[in-house]
Amino acid sequence: MDVAVDEIMVRFGKLGIKAHDLDVKLFGGGFTIDPERKDAVRDIVDVGRKNVSAARDSLAKHGLKVMAEDVLGRRGRKVFFLTATGEVWVRPVSAEAGDLDSSLF
Structure with missing residues (x-):
């Protein structure tokens, strides 16, 4: 059972923050299993x-x-989030350390 969003919304409610005040951005969910084994195990381990x-x-x-997202795919990702502005940059995990995806969410 997923309770994280429920708990966050309770805490936001106590602070007077409403759902319409929030910008939601969703990231993750990459399926990084060896490509040769993906079809055989997808239903079990995806x-x-x-x-x-x-x-x-x-x-x-x-x-x-959800206002912006970068989900699923074949790679993991590293997410850089600036809490002061809400800006987000996404980089595939396998990218070079200095290469940020040009995607700004």
Whole structure:
């Protein structure tokens, strides 16, 4: 059972923050298993897809709409988030350390 979004919304509610005051951005869920084994094990171990689905369901339950996302795919990702501005940069895990994806969310 997913309770993270429920708990966050309770805490935000105590601070007077409403769902319509939030910008939601969703990242993750890459399926990084060896490509030769993917089809054989996808239904069993595709935790990323299940997590993305659960996150979307939980967000929708609270009336939260995803404004930007970078989900699923074949690679993990590193997310850089500036809390003061809400800016987010995403870089595939296998990229060189100095290469940020040009995607700004």
